[in-house]
Amino acid sequence: MNAVKAFALIPAAGMGKRMGASINKQYLLLDGRPILAHTLSVFEKCPLITGICLVTPADEIPYCREEVVKAGNFSKVIEIVPGGKERQNSVMNGLVALERHASAGDVILIHDGVRPFISADLLQQSIDVARSNDGALVAVPAKDTIKTVINGIVVDTPARETLWQAQTPQSFRFSVIHEAHRKAELDCFLGTDDASLVERSSGKVRIVRGDYHNIKITTPEDLVLAEAFLAAQVQNGAPS
Ligand SMILES: Nc1ccn([C@@H]2O[C@H](COP(=O)(O)OP(=O)(O)OP(=O)(O)O)[C@@H](O)[C@H]2O)c(=O)n1
Numbered sequence: 001m002n003a004v005k006a007f008a009l010i011p012a013a014g015m016g017k018r019m020g021a022s023i024n025k026q027y028l029l030l031d032g033r034p035i036l037a038h039t040l041s042v043f044e045k046c047p048l049i050t051g052i053c054l055v056t057p058a059d060e061i062p063y064c065r066e067e068v069v070k071a072g073n074f075s076k077v078i079e080i081v082p083g084g085k086e087r088q089n090s091v092m093n094g095l096v097a098l099e100r101h102a103s104a105g106d107v108i109l110i111h112d113g114v115r116p117f118i119s120a121d122l123l124q125q126s127i128d129v130a131r132s133n134d135g136a137l138v139a140v141p142a143k144d145t146i147k148t149v150i151n152g153i154v155v156d157t158p159a160r161e162t163l164w165q166a167q168t169p170q171s172f173r174f175s176v177i178h179e180a181h182r183k184a185e186l187d188c189f190l191g192t193d194d195a196s197l198v199e200r201s202s203g204k205v206r207i208v209r210g211d212y213h214n215i216k217i218t219t220p221e222d223l224v225l226a227e228a229f230l231a232a233q234v235q236n237g238a239p240s
């Protein structure tokens with residue numbers, strides 16, 4: 001029997017509209033390296049990861065291959081494929097490319113290219129949990145009270161103990177996530193994360209308690225936080 005492998009699928013094909021930078025946000029520098037390179041480094045160094053499929057805007061593939069993948073010596077990147085209109089479409093393109101490498105039972109860790117502070121420990125926990133469940137979702141308990149609002153009017157205040165903020169990686173066996181994406185496409189369902197596609201097919205997605213440092217760099221103030229997190233890492237002697 002073949003051993004179960006783990007592959008990373010990194011969607012990095014967004015436009016970074018909310019960042020409003022002059023270049024796509026994943027190429028902005030943090031400590032002299034593109035944000036995307038910081039993210040790739042964590043997967044490259046993790047011995048449990050066999051290969052990485054990177055999804056970027058079609059016209060940025062040559063730049064990404066030269067300036068991020070080759071420049072960073074990321075030897076585990078086995079595919080760079082064009083993204084789609086929405087994140088879900090980009091992930092689907094990555095899954096199609098991974099059909100060439102992954103078996104049904106292999107674990108796929110789907111992780112935003114712009115979440116550079118993911119830890120090796122959370123990758124390991126995600127792989128372990130995804131092997132024995134329909135999915136593993138890294139998430140943190142909501143710190144604020146969250147309201148449901150329709151047309152400017154609060155219609156509900158869900159109990160905070162039940163609310164978790166979804167992060168990535170979101171990890172699944174290849175057959176589970178491929179089937180969930182195929183079904184969503186057929187049903188014209190668009191979700192904002194991958195776990196929701198598995199949930200709607202009655203899959204049981206288990207929480208992996210995450211880390212508040214694992215931010216998604218979305219708006220300019222996130223860059224200030226990211227610089228502060230990096231400075232703290234350097235002070236604590238963490239390897240870059
Ligand atoms: N069509 C898309 C949209 C998003 N993403 C990726 O999904 C991750 C999370 O998305 P988000 O932070 O929302 O990025 P953008 O879509 O780039 O941001 P914005 O919505 O501000 O344009 C990012 O790594 C982004 O590159 C993607 O691969 N394909």
Ligand SMILES: C[C@](O)(CO)[C@H](O)COP(=O)(O)O
Nearest residue numbers: 087112166167168192193216
């Ligand atoms: C998948 C995700 O990172 C979970 O928080 C997020 O939903 C993707 O980003 P977006 O801001 O919803 O596009």
